[in-house]
Amino acid sequence: xxxxxxxxxxxxxxxxxxxxxxxxxxxxxxxxxxxxxxxxxxxxxxxxxxxxxxxxxxxxxxxxxxxxxxxxxxxxxxxxxxxxxxxxxxxxxxxxxxxxxxxxxxx
Numbered sequence: 001x002x003x004x005x006x007x008x009x010x011x012x013x014x015x016x017x018x019x020x021x022x023x024x025x026x027x028x029x030x031x032x033x034x035x036x037x038x039x040x041x042x043x044x045x046x047x048x049x050x051x052x053x054x055x056x057x058x059x060x061x062x063x064x065x066x067x068x069x070x071x072x073x074x075x076x077x078x079x080x081x082x083x084x085x086x087x088x089x090x091x092x093x094x095x096x097x098x099x100x101x102x103x104x105x106x107x
Contacts, residue, residue: 032080035101039083040074042100046090047072060089 006016020030047057054068061068071078071086087097 036078036080036083037074038100038103039080039087040072040078042092043083043086043090044072046087046092050090052090057086057089061086 001016010016019025020027025033047054052060054072055065058065058068067082068086071083084097
């Protein structure tokens with residue numbers, strides 16, 4: 001946000017904050033959210049790079065295309081376990097998964 005816009009909003013009485021403060025999340029809760037966002041992005045990147053459609057991935061996972069879409073949207077119903085399963089089905093190694101996790105922004 002531009003400094004002038006921020007100053008204007010604050011002058012008008014608005015409080016500028018970040019997601020963590022706005023939602024009153026702990027550092028641990030933010031770390032889980034950051035991890036999930038990172039893994040969802042990795043899932044989308046790996047699937048597209050492999051030339052696999054959501055429908056094809058769903059078949060490999062013995063799931064549905066709508067479930068894969070839910071995973072890729074970062075839905076609150078998407079578990080870390082299911083995101084990891086999708087990545088493993090796409091052939092990502094534990095080492096690659098570890099790299100994705102370690103590059104996650106710290107809260």
